[in-house]
Amino acid sequence: QIIAFTKYSNKYESDDGKKEIQTQLDKMKKYATVIRVLAHTQLRKMKGLKQKKAHLMEIQVNGGTIAEKVDYAYGFFEKQIPVDAVFQKDEMIDIIGVTKGKGYEGVVTRWGVTRLPRKTHRGLRKVACIGAWHPARVSYTVARAGQNGYHHRTEMNKKIYRLGKSGDESHQAVTEFDRTEKDITPMGGFPHYGVVNDDYILINGCCVGPKKRVVTLRQSLLKQTSRLALEEIKLKFIDTSSNLVMAASRPPGEAQVSGRLKA
Template sequence: MVVVGVVGYVKTPRGLRTLGSVWAQHLSEEVKRRFYKHWCKSKKKAFTKYSKKLETEDGKNDIQLQLEKLKKYCTVIRVLAHTQIRKMKGLKQKKAHLMEIQVNGETIAQKVDFAYGFFEKCIPVDAVFQKDEMIDIIGVTKGKGFEGVVTRWGVTRLPRKTHRGLRKVACIGAWHPARVSFTVARAGQNGYHHRTEMNKKVYKLGKAGHESHAAMTDYDRTEKEITPMGGFPHYGVVKEDY
């Protein structure tokens, strides 16, 4: 991922509120696409005035003032980082994913300086994860669309002679309370649900372009590369750091 900005938060009675954001001078096209709904129809002017402003002395001084304000008032510091979607050759998407990553550790001033020092730099995978580390994986399940109650919840079908359909729930609740409880199985969206798999172990970290047989481990001495024969399904060949 590439760091392109820093944002500071202050604590208020209503929760965290942003105090301000500071962006890098040079932003790639893939992250600029995130700010447009139709990139091809737009004038592609995002951050052009901001970049020209940073070329002047007044602009540089203004950035330093904003950073000083973050150091003085903020309680939470997060960096703005985006994915390098152009390296995913198998995907049609050209719009990068932009996210905030919280910076923890020392004082607020050191956090701001740390984040500012990473502007326009790539964060390698070995700077985030370590070998034999236990991590959590977040994703979504395969989407199924709108499905019936038998497929969605696995309830029993009604007898063949049932009037008005048999792939249903016969009784969805009592007369009172006069509403359907959330515990009753109903038809609706199935799949595309948010899921977190916990405690996954990082077995190996590798660099792009290193020697073959890089997938050999201390416990598996078979000579093989990290990419299986034919490539990973729906992904392809691993060409970057892994």
């Protein structure tokens, strides 16, 4: 069995290797104008994924002098960065990802154009006129059939309702008003995902992409001034009933605490 980067790691464990690292850092402090770091995901924590290769991302370090940036970035080498070290509760964030793929679809589904009358010859889910004779080309503004979904999108201003840490009470769905001891995972697990074991982030609204697809979280680029953005959220109840069946079953013991939810 050949383990990756064995010679590379042995090289930098020696005294000569450590001197070489320090030389490279000194060169960066002297000549570099921009400092970026490479961060990767931990796919070993995601059970049930066939993918083994981690996702790589380049992140720019801002603030301070170049020497301070280099020292700050080097201090994070080979270390985990938990989500609560970057984001806080009640903060507005942006979510960047790739949407669910829908395949090749027509103009009515893809662009929402109006269907033609019922008696139309050769189909009615079409665009009747795709432009004038001249200019003698089809404009990009005309709705056409083609690929729908699997597009790169950025969804802005998602408010963080809760940051859950593994092994802590925040990982449970317990609130100040609902003291039922239950985990954040719904009964039977999330469909097509499973059980949440590690840290999680609870946001308001939908999230781009299907289950298990990697997303990028970033802090809002704008200064938030609205009341919704500055509001402090107090969760009263987190629904952990099953998402697998139509008639959702509630966790045992929840009815004694919260009472009947429906007549």
